[in-house]
Amino acid sequence: MSAPGSTNLGSSVGYSQSPTPNGGAAPPRQNGPAQTYPSVYPPTGYYGAPPQQQSYPTTHAHSNAGPNKAPITNSAHSANYYQNNHHHHPHQHHQHQPHLPQHHVTPSPYSAPPSSAPPSQPYATLPSSAPPPPSNAQYNPQQPVQQQQHPPYATPGSYYGQQHSYHAPAAQRPQQQKHPSLVPVPAGGPGAPLHPIVSYPSALGSSQYGTLSSLQSAPAHGVMPTQVGAPLHQYNAPQPAGPTTTPVQAGGYGVGPSGQMAPTVNGQGSTGQTTVHQHYDQSHQALQSYNSYHGGVTHPHRAGGADADRPPSRTPSTSVHSSPGHHQGMQYGYVANSGASSASATTSGPAAANPSSSSSEDGDDDDEEEEEDEDEEAGGDTSSSTTGSASPVPNSYDSLEGGNYPDSLPPSDDMTNQAQPYGSYGYPASMQPAYPQGPTSHTDSSPAHDPYGPPPSYQQFSQPFPNMSQLSAALGGLSGVPELEVEALRPVNLLQERNLLPPRPLEAPEPNLSPDLKKVNCSPQTFRCTLTSIPQTQALLNKARLPLGLLLHPFRDLQQLPVITSNTIVRCRSCRTYINPFVTFLDQRRWKCNLCYRVNDVPDEFMYNPVTRSYGEPHKRPEVQNATVEFIASSDYMLRPPQPSVYLFVLDVSHNAVEAGYLKYFCESLLDNLDKLPGDTRTRVGFLTFDSTIHFYNLQEGLSQPQMLVVSDIDDVFIPSHDSLMVNLKESAELVKDLLTSLPAMFSQTRETHSALGPALQAAFKLMSPTGGRVTVFQTQLPTLGAGMLKSREDPNQRSSTKGVQHLGPATDFYKKLALDCSGQQIGVDLFLLSSQYADLASLACMSKYSAGSIFYYPSFHHTHNPTQLEKFQKDLERYLTRKIGFEAVMRIRCTKGLSIHTFHGNFFVRSTDLLSLANVNPDSAFAVQMSIEDSLADSSLACFQAALLYTSNKGKRRIRVHTLCLPVVNQLSDVYAGADVQAITCLLANMAIDRSITSGLSDARDALVNAVVDLVSSYKSNVSNLQQSGLVVPASMRLFPLYILALLKQKALRTGTSTRLDERVFAMCEFKTQPLQQLMQMVHPDLYRLDNMSDQGALHLNDTVVPQPHLLHLAADRLSRDGAFLMDCGNVFYLWIGKCCNDMFIRDVLGCPDYASVPPNMSHIPELETLLSERVRAFLDWLQDNRAFSSTIHVVKDDASAQATFFQHLVEDRSESASSYSEFLQNVQLQK
């Protein structure tokens, strides 16, 4: 009896020792309560009926109390969760403890404890070691000790006591005290510690806590997933009172069952723990998820109050047991944390697969190790549960439950515990609703729930989730948004209206969808369509004279990303579409694909929702709630074992390179960032330098210093040594550092002027082909030796020719073939070209274009003569070395039946009509896709696009990132115009123009762009506008189109008549193809602001800083005034233009110079002055740069300086020496129309 109770308590306690506090907090918020229940049940079952019952009651109580308190606690809880998570993984080592105190409630106790106090460590250690179910027994003894100590805490004594009994005597011991220490965090500190202990014994309780779950859960989890379906049901049935809880468990699916299972397997104590763990984990995960969703709103567990009250109940110890399993669990868990989840997944390893699924946010694995740890822990818990001999359990479970339940009534404690877990889950509000309504709906819990119910979120959730998705889908394209449309369709006479720019930078238009769909639709930064209303037929599209296409930024750094681990990734059977928020659920068991309309079965595993831990709500799964998700893929998605991160640097060390002096800065930057190179312990690096010969470097571990091996036979390159040139970064770190330190000096006296780039690349290919990876090439001149040698093709006299430009295409296919070979071996080639002379970028760029690499170009690079290029090089390099990377990737784009892909733009190799092969994928490159409509879309009101990127993360995990975009289909031309996205259209046209200029000439491409404007105007006039007004009339949504096209025509890539070096032009073309939309638009049409008269009106308040929001100005010289200061934001560079008569106050306050005359001519930074104006300007600049991958440089431009030319060339509305002004352009268009 006591044992059961204790377990329950433990779990509940964990959270709040005081069930109430914890439970209250958690439950209200999230479904959590329900979930908790389930978890509880299992435990009870294991333990003994009586205890469980008791626990239930308690829970209820908690739940009631919980609601009110919950909110407050939540925040704390969330914190705890995280910490806990961290702890878990770490457990063993971590010191998360600090957080712990509060956390301790949950898992943290386990891991955390260690950190906080020695005692805790014991726990942690135990868990880790214990991981395996069997170990649990062992653990128990140890843990018990700790737990027993807890008992003291426990006022909850009863809980404790019970638990103790469970654990058996052994469990309780000194450790308990330690736990407390761990726990300490919470106010209840003492009590808390105890709890942890408790959990141990009673596994069940502990699981709730989280800590337990982490450890034990692992075993249980594994089991749970599989068993879930059946066990759950059984549960529900058997338990009358418990029913509520049980159902919950069912919901919990994996969790509940597993927990149950575990008990059987492990033995009572162990089982209990396992279950608990699961719960815990879930809760943790939930919390995390919550956080991710709500930004850390979470609450739950933490509740200090809970700690104090419930300390006893906490079973941190349990967690310890399952530690191994944890990893797996992580996967399950809905890990809110971005980085963490991924990391955790990794750690967990394949095991994760077992669990049905867990989502976690996974922004950037790299970003935060801590988070990762946490995630891992959480995952571990679940997974661990798997380990626990789950399978047998189910049956026993049922039987047990039946018996137990009755007894368990006392449960109030349990309830609380459970409740707490729920709370801890912290799901997004939306997710929760399902819970109540959930079919299983654990009516049983209803009592308890009711209390919870009060919490608003709960109620909301409870409402009809069932067919939400269906409804939304049905409503999809129906609702019109008249107001928006009317505004977007307002005819604008361009000849009359001159102030077209909005006050703030233009945002992507919102598709005309129902609010439900809008809410879940993919972010426009990731996925954008040129027409947010898809025309029904190709004929209508032709009539609109606008291009249809997508702009994708699939691997962009995300703040939040649900990561899902699942045995089966649910996909359409015929078109292989991943399940997404826009599918329709016909009933509980079937879903209809939104791309091909096939009806598919919902797999059993998918019926369990790891977020709400409820069963039978497939539409609440994270996959169906998020348009952007990431799956951890199983071995089905691998052609070979995931490759390690492999980086090879190919460095030009010819005389020219030494003169430019880049080598020193490269070596410095790499030395600084060596530890930040994305990768794990398998990471390998290699170096290769070349001039007229090729130099390899033997960095084999054990050598006293790097060995240089020179190969001078460049006609038939061979690799001098096969195993020692690419070395493990960790093992050979000293040698690598040695080499980087000595490299710059080694070639300082070189007289060799030739460059054998081609042979060096062949060598690099041979070196890398066994593994794949990334080759980074630094080149400073035209390759002059061996294969792939090039000749200068540029005629300087033709630079400003208006007739068209020659040599935009490659001179040889050597680099292209090399790139294709590389792509086939999963090698990506990135090119850094630092050249002051013509280097035939058009040919060299092919090596990156077809191997999905990136291209960087620094014209006139010199380390002393050109400090701005040097600064840019250093900044770019830092970002380049540390940014995320995905290996051996492919991206497939699927779209609704009737649509098809016409052309891709970007750096990649097209494997088939909808499949891109990307040897490497990086977060800074984007893709564009032209679409065509093959069949009428009349039979559907929605069109969907899905981009799935399958890649190997730098931790060696196979992952799939899926983005889904949903757009309405329309049959009216006016609707098509109303939904036109002028920025996306401009970018797509730019990509098309680049292609056109390479295949049929620059002037042809320019004509095509002008024609695009003419066509739009005439088409709009003849088809839509019923006004008989003369002039140039376009819909308001497209009012900036002519301006953007004019700006495009004045870009380096497409301009004629102005002197433009061929390499710079080609580089600009490459950028057009790969830059994400936002950056591209900044380059094409920079933002201009006036800074000297900024006011705080309408300013943003971020944290403590005030960010002023000056209005956008047109890019025309007449908008400038001599008495002002203007900032132009060109994406990768800022220009601060200071007028001649600019008031001295601005110059003094912002630039730190007494007057205009004393402003230095090449100023390239804004000093940090203490003045208000300076703070505002800097805050504004920081804000503008906030989301940019590559930091921008700033140039201060004086009114009289010659540097003005670069500034004025961006004023696209003005007439330039060779191009017309905006008004001339409009007149030209009007004439042609």
Added chain:
Amino acid sequence: MAFTFAAFCYMLALLLTAALIFFAIWHIIAFDELKTDYKNPIDQCNTLNPVSDPTPHLTHTSSPLLVLPEYLIHFFFCVMFFCAAEWLTLCLNTPLLAYHVWRYMSRPVMSSPGLYDPTTIMNADILAYCQKEGWCKLAFYLLSFFYYLYGYVFILMSCTRIYTGYVHHLVHVQFVMMGEIFSKMKMAWLH
């Protein structure tokens, strides 16, 4: 003087055209496979283009050499007709001859012979163009096959009747061949 040089040209053209028909069918199937995702464009281009530079890692040793042989065969019997002074037949073939020359002149930058570039072949426009090209050529070759058959028989008949029996025999052979061609086409499509 019954079996003239012109008759020989027609007979040769007849046989070679049968081969060209196979090429055209192969071409069509190859692009269909590309479009339906069965084949990697690199592999496919390596089979379509003559692979003359065996790069060490590209181990595609199978080199059916489709494009150039087709052009050369066509060029070859055009020359034969020129020699035989079959002006009408030559006129009918010159457009295709000119097209082949133009097509090869405007091929992408390549160091090896061949027409198709794996990096651009998947472009919907190019793919559709190549498919259309394949169908048009198939139609052209089929028509010319019957034309050559007719021309061959006509020449033999107009020269003498002595060989009638032989002619009948040849005609019979031709029809058997046609039957084979069609059955193979059918199989290819079913496949």
